[in-house]
Amino acid sequence: xxxxxxxxxxxxxxxxxxxxxxxxxxxxxxxxxxxxxxxxxxxxxxxxxxxxxxxxxxxxxxxxxxxxxxxxxxxxxxxxxxxxxxxxxxxxxxxxxxxxxxxxxxxxxxxxxxxxxxxxxxxxxxxxxxxxxxxxxxxxxxxxxxxxxxxxxxxxxxxxxxxxxxxxxxxxxxxxxxxxxxxxxxxxxxxxxxxxxxxxxxxxxxxxxxxxxxxxxxxxxxxxxxxxxxxxxxxxxxxxxxxxxxxxxxxxxxxxxxxxxxxxxxxxxxxxxxxxxxxxxxxxxxxxxxxxxxxxxxxxxxxxxxxxxxxxxxxxxxxxxxxxxxxxxxxxxxxxxxxxxxxxxxxxxxxxxxxxxxxxxxxxxxxxxxxxxxxxxxxxxxxxxxxxxxxxxxxxxxxxxxxxxxxxxxxxxxxxxxxxxxxxxxxxxxxxxxxxxxxxxxxxxxxxxxxxxxxxxxxxxxxxxxxxxxxxxxxxxxxxxxxxxxxxxxxxxxxxxxxxxxxxxxxxxxxxxxxxxxxxxxxxxxxxxxxxxxxxxxxxxxxxxxxxxxxxxxxxxxxxxxxxxxxxxxxxxxx
Amino acid sequence: xxxxxxxxxxxxxxxxxxxxxxxxxxxxxxxxxxxxxxxxxxxxxxxxxxxxxxxxxxxxxxxxxxxxxxxxxxxxxxxxxxxxxxxxxxxxxxxxxxxxxxxxxxxxxxxxxxxxxxxxxxxxxxxxxxxxxxxxxxxxxxxxxxxxxxxxxxxxxxxxxxxxxxxxxxxxxxxxxxxxxxxxx
Numbered sequence: 001x002x003x004x005x006x007x008x009x010x011x012x013x014x015x016x017x018x019x020x021x022x023x024x025x026x027x028x029x030x031x032x033x034x035x036x037x038x039x040x041x042x043x044x045x046x047x048x049x050x051x052x053x054x055x056x057x058x059x060x061x062x063x064x065x066x067x068x069x070x071x072x073x074x075x076x077x078x079x080x081x082x083x084x085x086x087x088x089x090x091x092x093x094x095x096x097x098x099x100x101x102x103x104x105x106x107x108x109x110x111x112x113x114x115x116x117x118x119x120x121x122x123x124x125x126x127x128x129x130x131x132x133x134x135x136x137x138x139x140x141x142x143x144x145x146x147x148x149x150x151x152x153x154x155x156x157x158x159x160x161x162x163x164x165x166x167x168x169x170x171x172x173x174x175x176x177x178x179x180x181x182x183x184x185x186x187x188x189x190x191x192x193x194x195x196x197x198x199x200x201x202x203x204x205x206x207x208x209x210x211x212x213x214x215x216x217x218x219x220x221x222x223x224x225x226x227x228x229x230x231x232x233x234x235x236x237x238x239x240x241x242x243x244x245x246x247x248x249x250x251x252x253x254x255x256x257x258x259x260x261x262x263x264x265x266x267x268x269x270x271x272x273x274x275x276x277x278x279x280x281x282x283x284x285x286x287x288x289x290x291x292x293x294x295x296x297x298x299x300x301x302x303x304x305x306x307x308x309x310x311x312x313x314x315x316x317x318x319x320x321x322x323x324x325x326x327x328x329x330x331x332x333x334x335x336x337x338x339x340x341x342x343x344x345x346x347x348x349x350x351x352x353x354x355x356x357x358x359x360x361x362x363x364x365x366x367x368x369x370x371x372x373x374x375x376x377x378x379x380x381x382x383x384x385x386x387x388x389x390x391x392x393x394x395x396x397x398x399x400x401x402x403x404x405x406x407x408x409x410x411x412x413x414x415x416x417x418x419x420x421x422x423x424x425x426x427x428x429x430x431x432x433x434x435x436x437x438x439x440x441x442x443x444x445x446x447x448x449x450x451x452x453x454x455x456x457x458x459x460x461x462x463x464x465x466x467x468x469x470x471x472x473x474x475x476x477x478x479x480x481x482x483x484x485x486x487x488x489x490x491x492x493x494x495x496x497x498x499x500x501x502x503x504x505x506x507x508x509x510x511x512x513x514x515x516x517x518x519x520x521x522x523x524x525x526x527x528x529x530x531x532x533x534x535x536x537x538x539x540x541x542x543x544x545x546x547x548x549x550x551x552x553x554x555x556x557x558x559x560x561x562x563x564x565x566x567x568x569x570x571x572x573x574x575x
Numbered sequence: 576x577x578x579x580x581x582x583x584x585x586x587x588x589x590x591x592x593x594x595x596x597x598x599x600x601x602x603x604x605x606x607x608x609x610x611x612x613x614x615x616x617x618x619x620x621x622x623x624x625x626x627x628x629x630x631x632x633x634x635x636x637x638x639x640x641x642x643x644x645x646x647x648x649x650x651x652x653x654x655x656x657x658x659x660x661x662x663x664x665x666x667x668x669x670x671x672x673x674x675x676x677x678x679x680x681x682x683x684x685x686x687x688x689x690x691x692x693x694x695x696x697x698x699x700x701x702x703x704x705x706x707x708x709x710x711x712x713x714x715x716x717x718x719x720x721x722x723x724x725x726x727x728x729x730x731x732x733x734x735x736x737x738x739x740x741x742x743x744x745x746x747x748x749x750x751x752x753x754x755x756x757x758x759x760x
Contacts, residue, residue, distance in 0.1 A: 245667045272669060296704040299668040332756065333673035333708035333741075359760040361675070362667045418651070420658030488659075488675025489682075490760055552666040 024101040028109055028146070030174050030189045031094040032059035036571055038259030040092045050169050050190040054572040059191045061091040061119065061170075062255055064156035065287035066262050074288060076158040079136040081122050081129035085284055088260055090125050090154035091191070095143065095174065103146050106179025111153075112140035114171040118159060119191070121172075125154035134158070157193035160255075160289065163342025168193040194255040195347035195570060196264055196289060198308040199563040200323045201371045202380060205234050205504035207562040211246050211274070212238040221547040221558070225509065228540040232507035234561075239280075241273050245553060246560045247366065248302035249274035254565045255287070261565040262287055268303045269337045271295050292337030300330040301337050304364035304557050305357070308350055310371050310380040315464035318575075322568055324463065325350045328365050331358030349570040353462040359451050361490035366556045368452060369459070370499045373506060374535040377471020381535060382463070384456055385499045386478035387445035393480055393523050394432050394516060402433035407516040408495065414550055428494070432516050441484070448483045448491050477531050480515060480524045492552055496545065498528060500554035504561060508532055511554040512541040587612065587619035594638060595623065595631045599700040606698075609638055616642060629724035630697070636721070637690040652680060652688040653695070656706060676709035677716070678758045686717030697725045704737075711741045715748045715755040723749055 029044035034057045050058030064076040068085035075082040081090055095109065113119050113133055120134030121141070132141040135158060143151065161168030174187045208229045210222055222238060229236045243249070251266045262285040267278040269292030282288040292301060299305070309323040325344055330336050344352050357363045370383040397405050412425035435441065456476060460466040465475055484494040493500075496511035503509075515524025525541055532539050548558050590612075593605040609616040620642070623635045640646040659671040659679075680688060692710045696702070714722060723746060730742035747753040 248667055270669075297669070299670075299672070302667055304667060331672070331674055331760070333705070333712065358674075361672065363672075364667065416658065416662055418654050418658055420661030486675070487679055488672060489678040489758075490672065490675055552668065557667055 024099070026097045026099045026101050026103060027185060028095055028097055028103075028174065028176050030172065030187050031096050032189060032191065033092060033258060034059050034189075036060060036258040036569070038257075040094050044096075045187070045189040050192045052571060053574050054569075056571060058571075059091060059093075059155075059189070060194050060257055060571060061155045061157045061191050062089050062194050062257050062262065063158070063160045063196070063264070063287070063289075064089045065264060065289055066285050067282045067288075068284050070283070072282075074282065076120065076156050079120065079131035079134060081125070081127055081154060084127040087125060087127060087154075089257075089262065089285075090122065090129065090156055091257065092125055093121065093153040093155050093172070095151040095153070097146075097149050100149070103176075104179065107146065107184070108177050108181075109143040109146055110140055110175045110177065111143065112173045112175070114173075115139070115165075118157060118165060118193070119170040119172075120156050120158055122154040122156075125152050129154050155191065159193070160196050160343065161193055161346035161348070162291065163339055163346060166342075166346045168195070168346065168348075192571075194257060195349050196253050196255055196266060196343075197322050197347065197350055197568065197570065198251060198253045198306070198325060199561075200308045200310045201503040202310045202373045203563040203566065205232065205561050205563050207235045207237055208502065208504065209237050209239060209246050209560040209562070210558060211241050211244045213242055213244050214240070215547075217546050218244070221542070221544060224542055225555075225559075228507065228509045228542060229504070231538065231540070232504040232509075234504055239274075239277055241277065243273035244548070244551075245272070245274065245302065245304070245557055247304045247557045248272075248364075250278035250281075250560060251303045251306055252281070252560065252562045254568075256565065256568045256570060258569075258571075261568065263562065263565065264289055266291065266303075268292075268306075269294055269301045269340055270297045270303075272297075291343040292340035298330060298334035298336070299363050300328055300334055301340065302364060304362070304366045304553075305336070306344075307365050307369065309353075309382075309459075309463055310373075312463045312465075314467055314469075315462065319573065320350065321573060322350050322570055325352040326355050326365055326369070326459075326462075327352060328357030328363050329354045331363065334358075334363075348575050349573045351575070353459070355455055355458065356451070357455075359448075359491055361486050361488070361492050362552050364557070367493065367497050367500050367554075368455065370501055370503060370556075372503055372508060372532065372535065372537055374472075374475075378465075378475050380475070381472075382459060382465070382476045383499050383501075384452060384476060384478050385481040385493070385497060386452060387449045387480075387482055389478040389527070390480035390482045390495065390515070390524065391436075391442075391445065393527055394436055397432055397516065397518060397523070399433075401518065402436065403431050405432040405516045405518050406430070407432060407435065408514045409517055411514050411545055428514075435482075441482075444485050444491070445483055451491075479528055479531070480513065493549070493554075495524065496549050497554045498524070500556045502555050502559050502561070506536060507538045507540065509540045509542050509555055511549060512543045512545070514545065587616050588622070590616070591619045591623055591635070595626070595628075595634050598698050602698045606638070610642060613642055630728050633690075633721060633725050634694060637694045641691065646687070646691060648684045648687045649691040652684055652692065655679065655683070656709075670703065670705040671709065673705050673708035673712055674758050674760065676705070677712035678760075680709075680713045681716050681758065686719070689714050689717050689719055689722060693722050693725050697729050704735075707735075707738050708741060711738075711745050712756075712758060715745050716758065718749040718751070718755070720749060 065074040069082040116139040122129030176184045264287035267290040271294040313319045368385040374381040408428040411428040415426045483491045496513045501510040513524035590605045663671045
């Protein structure tokens with residue numbers, strides 16, 4: 001029997017041939033890119049299972065969900081390599097004979113996989129490759145010709161890891177049999193599907209998506225947004241829809257092989273008009289994925305409620321080089337889709353954190369949490385909404401000037417009659433003295449601050465910001481937001497939810513807060529500039545009051561971002 | 576008894592029967608007709624007040640209280656549900672949050688609209704998820720044994736597992752087996 005440590009272990013069943021006596025009898029091995037350098041290894045695939053870590057081993061396959069042949073369907077939905085553009089998405093697998101001598105007559109070799117519904121193997125890693133193992137054929141394949149010294153195959157995954165396939169691993173087995181069908185050698189190799197990952201705010205932004213709903217106010221919003229996005233070096237793409245919540249319909253993520261990556265948009269399980277938009281992004285090196293059920297959907301299924309932190313290290317001994325996903329899990333009667341949560345967990349490398357946001361009407365994490373790039377060891381600052389920060393600004397205004405200092409100047413909120421129909425506007429403008437004297441508002445904002453403090457403490461723990469030696473003791477910045485209680489008892493931002501900003505390439509496009517104005521200066525704007533500008537960030541204030549704020553959203557809710565893929569050796573992570 | 580009176584009584588009887596047995600649009604037509612008749616519908620309803628079926632008795636009592644003016648908040652509460660649906664449709668939320676709607680009902684109507692909302696719960700055949708859950712959460716705050724029969728009926732007939740589970744939870748709260756969960760955000 002050929003020997004390769006445990007990789008050529010005796011078969012669990014079936015007759016076993018005696019070891020080949022003649023030294024000229026060759027051995028056949030699986031070779032993959034087990035060391036994850038982008039090339040098939042010279043050495044046979046190593047023994048044991050797929051292992052994480054910089055010194056781990058095991059090949060990576062891509063969930064080939066882009067559309068390289070412009071067929072309008074994802075490439076893994078058919079049983080061929082979809083042209084030459086698709087070849088880089090196909091992971092290599094080779095069968096190599098270890099010496100020139102041929103196999104004896106009647107010897108055969110067989111490839112098989114543990115689950116053909118997860119992995120497809122092609123008979124060539126070329127544009128003409130066709131499935132030999134996979135959903136459309138079967139789970140085993142006899143190699144038709146053992147004469148070539150090196151037989152090249154290709155692999156693609158047909159799904160990501162998910163709740164029903166948590167480890168994302170498929171085992172490939174190569175059996176060589178003699179002329180009496182006895183196993184001469186057996187080699188097992190594990191491959192893992194590359195996870196779907198999210199981009200954090202430090203990643204370079206390329207394109208910003210926004211909705212054109214044909215209204216005049218929306219046109220003004222987009223007109224104001226355009227130059228800000230251009231200043232950040234991004235393209236602005238408008239999509240026509242009556243559903244203005246671009247952030248909520250999708251998350252543009254990516255998957256990474258050892259030598260390259262593809263974008264992959266995850267459609268939110270949210271049954272509103274923009275549900276069809278994400279699929280329009282499907283194309284060459286731009287995959288499409290959907291998880292969860294469209295109905296019934298809840299606000300927690302929207303992707304304003306799905307964000308990721310920048311990279312963090314030494315979180316209870318673990319590093320997260322691609323950051324950690326965070327989301328609000330929901331509240332009674334309104335939970336995030338369980339399949340979606342299972343999918344996010346199964347991706348492993350950005351292990352999710354849940355954040356209690358059920359006290360907000362909308363309940364999305366982007367309402368109260370954001371991250372910006374920053375110089376220094378941590379490379380980021382965590383931004384949190386804070387009524388206390390707002391009240392400190394209000395209280396610092398000399399008492400004699402508080403009555404004359406107006407806030408939310410010229411702003412109003414829509415007013416609806418008992419039938420739910422819009423009947424006019426209710427003035428939002430007030431003065432600082434009146435607001436500070438409003439005891440229920442003070443109590444309510446204090447309660448909101450307590451909830452935000454719990455979020456702050458939770459994130460500090462889950463992101464390792466509380467550990468001794470964390471490189472930035474001032475990594476949390478609180479930005480001023482005042483909240484109001486809704487008829488249903490939840491919290492909504494009263495002044496603009498400034499944390500709900502678009503962060504692209506060191507530019508922060510912040511909802512114009514309409515805070516207290518003193519001497520012609522918006523004191524909330526001044527506070528935000530003073531906190532962010534020293535970090536090397538360019539701060540833009542965008543008036544989204546009538547377009548988004550009064551409808552319980554802000555700039556971030558109305559936009560979405562495609563970011564640039566950078567090398568992400570996620571396999572070096574130690575889960 | 577004249578023909579017309581007889582015919583009117585028969586019609587009222589038929590409306591009451593339909594209100595007891597029907598769901599969806601057919602039920603609402605009968606409910607509207609009975610409410611529109613006002614006092615003229617009372618006798619027909621009272622005739623079924625001792626119906627052996629507890630769900631039928633609940634329907635009759637709820638309609639009687641409504642017609643006889645003992646349920647003054649019914650219309651406002653139902654209008655609130657419709658209004659909330661419109662208001663939230665403009666937001667990222669899309670649908671009113673069930674816990675928030677329940678909280679609103681508690682704050683504005685205390686337990687006064689549990690019968691009418693339970694009536695709608697068993698008679699609507701196209702209520703969205705948020706309405707069903709909101710009403711069940713609300714009803715749990717005011718355990719009322721008169722609601723046991725319709726809620727048990729709902730639990731037994733709904734095809735949605737989450738609704739059935741919450742209805743069973745509500746029945747258990749009313750029976751005192753469980754405590755109602757807080758609606759606090």
